[in-house]
Amino acid sequence: MKFYRNSRWKLTADVSSEELDVFDAFKKNMFEVLHEHIEFTFLMIENHLSKHILLDAQCDELVNMKNYIINSNSFNSYYSNVIKFIYPSFEFASDNLFLRFAHYTSLSESDEVATLKLKEYIELQCIDYLLVQYDVGVLSEQKIVLKLPKEHFNKEYLYLFKPFGYELFNYLRKNITPPRGVTTKYNAIYHFLLDNGYIKNNKKEYLKLVSIQCKSDLGESKKGEPILYKKVEFKDNIKRFLNENELQLKEILKEFRAERKL
Known part of the structure; x- marks a missing residue:
């Protein structure tokens, strides 16, 4: 996967069909992995909040948990919107942002780092879900002209769907x-x-x-x-x-x- 700019500085991603197959398989697997992690995260949050009686103390605990994730050495807020938590599930972001995330985590070589990052991001978004009185804000996203192979389609679901x-x-x-x-x-x-x-x-x-x-x-x-x-x-x-x-x-x-x- 390569990123390059044309004479007008428009960013283009050139990605192979083989790499897209790897990314599709990863996304499919994440639906099961992250749904389980969402359940685990809410149980973890409940355990942390159970020791507090007052709402203010619970909110402060949530903020501390959020800051702990954000202040970790590996956290990069730019990529945290690669998934969007919509209770009780989630959706992946646009291919533009996902490709940058895949490049950042070397996903085409190993899914270990990408999986850890997504778990981290979903934890943060679960906390934000509970902190509904806080205005989280939305990161701006630079659009990428995505150069996809014309013949590419998700092959992970051919047991149900036909091509495309x-x-x-x-x-x-x-x-x-x-x-x-x-x-x-x-x-x-x-x-x-x-x-x-x-x-x-x-x-x-x-x-x-x-x-x-x-x-x-x-x-x-x-x-x-x-x-x-x-x-x-x-x-x-x-x-x-x-x-x-x-x-x-x-x-x-x-x-x-x-x-x-x-």
Whole structure:
């Protein structure tokens, strides 16, 4: 992976398909590793706060924990937004920032440093989640013109998606007009992908993937309980949603293909 600037000082990343395969596999593994670490982090925080009675003392403890991470010799705040914690899950940042993080941690050679860094960043963001009265702020990000191999797609999910299907799944879930029910959204996406040849007819694996990677989007019920995605269906409300949003879905697919030069 190489970074270089053109005559106008625009930064470009030149990355190989083999390196992208390594990064895709790393991201997939991190969904399991970091979800477990999120649970561990909240247990650790609870243990630290349990010795304090007053709220002010608990907040001070959280600030101390945050400063301990920030003041460690290895902490670099620039890369800490490579993942975004959205309770109770997380999302990876744009490819622009992730590539800089991969270069910084030598991810193409070993995932040890990158894993430790991501655990550190998720701990910090869990603390910030509890310190809701603090204005954390957002780091500015320099845009990079990303030079991707035209033929590249995520090969980690070929047991479920066809080529470019996983990318289109994520593109749809971020750009589709959300229906009244979040499960309707993912049922509609499944059938749209199936109709357009981007996914295999494997409802069991689709349910599993959505349940793991889309926890934040699924949200909670009025009782505060996590909404579970239990069944891929094709009921009248899903058919109606697909019909009413047919033009938008086709436009999203067109934009996706144009961006990927498919």
